[in-house]
Amino acid sequence: MIEKTRLTSIDQLRGIAALSVIFYHLSAHSLINRSDIVQNSWVDITFKNVIAGDYLNFGRFGVILFFIISGYVVPFSFPKQNPIAGFVISRVFRLYPLFWASLTAALFLRFYAGNPLSIYDVLANMTMIPDFLASHRVLDIYWTLAYEVLFYVTVVIIYVCAGPLNLTITRQAAILCACLSIIISIFQIMGQPVAAGDKIILIGFMFLGSTIRKTQIDQGRLVDGWLKLIIVLLMGGIILRGYIHYVLFLYGTDTKFENFNSIIITHAAAIILFLSTLAWFDKLEFPSLTYMGVISYSLYITHPILMEMITVFGLEDALIRSGAYIVSLFVATIILSILTYHFIEQPFIRLGKSVRQTMLNTRT
16 A cells, blocks of 8 residues: 555656646747737746746756656666566657657658758657757757666666666765766866766756665665755755856856756755655545656657647647637647557557567566
8 A cells, every 4th residue: 555655646746747847838838929928017927937937947847856756766667587678678668659659740740841850860869869869859848858768778787787776876876976967067167168967967866766765665764864965966066057057158048948046946846846745745646646647758748749730830829819828738738648648658568568578488
């Protein structure tokens, strides 16, 4: 019963993360493109301060929550028999079929709009990591998927070299990521051309989730001194990344959606909500929110396709002017996600389990 409750809480957190990202993207896109919003009106202030501005960024909040959840769940899903192959097969069949379906739709929309991709860019996008292959994403919103894949590769390498993740490894990995990002940030502030600070700190948040999981299992508690140290280091790294991006403007001045304050508060809010849910809210069950967590990957994957489709087919302006953009796409995203989950995700997850079992039977 305890395990069931815990997993229900994680699904509810997934639901919150997915809905936060969707709400942010739809709100930001529609409000940015509305010229009738009076500056400093309550709508303008709410958008700037709460949705994507001075105090909280819903999109980044959802992404960081997703990353912590991935670290909490994914590294501990290695099967006992043929763990590496089994893990890779489960991840491939879990993630790629729906992603390739969405990629096909996105490529069709780009072709329809007269902006086709090169063959190389198409192939690079199929890997889910075009950022690391000197290519361009079909849809910018999918940038987080490359970090997920990078985390999976890192976990597999650790498993091959040191075996299953234990508490010591997760602590060391989280601390290493935080410290490396801090060191890189210091070098950048001093004018040295060192990269990857953003990528490393985000992987660190995933290992934070892993450390929380192992602390629960091994220590029988949620937070200990090591975890507090990791959180302090990660937040220190985030403060430096925020300083670099939104105070020094080392990467340009595209700060429309965030500032120095919001990036710090947003990351802290994701950590606090995650720990609070496991500590105090683990017995609260909201079936609708839990279901949103179950279909959260579909929610994340499908909503940018619908946004792109509305734009390409020329329906965006009318929906924005009428005030129906957010509601109509929100509802459409949920409906489409239910369909893609039941007709794409679930069948391929079952197929992945079948392939894994067949491989196991063949070897035995």
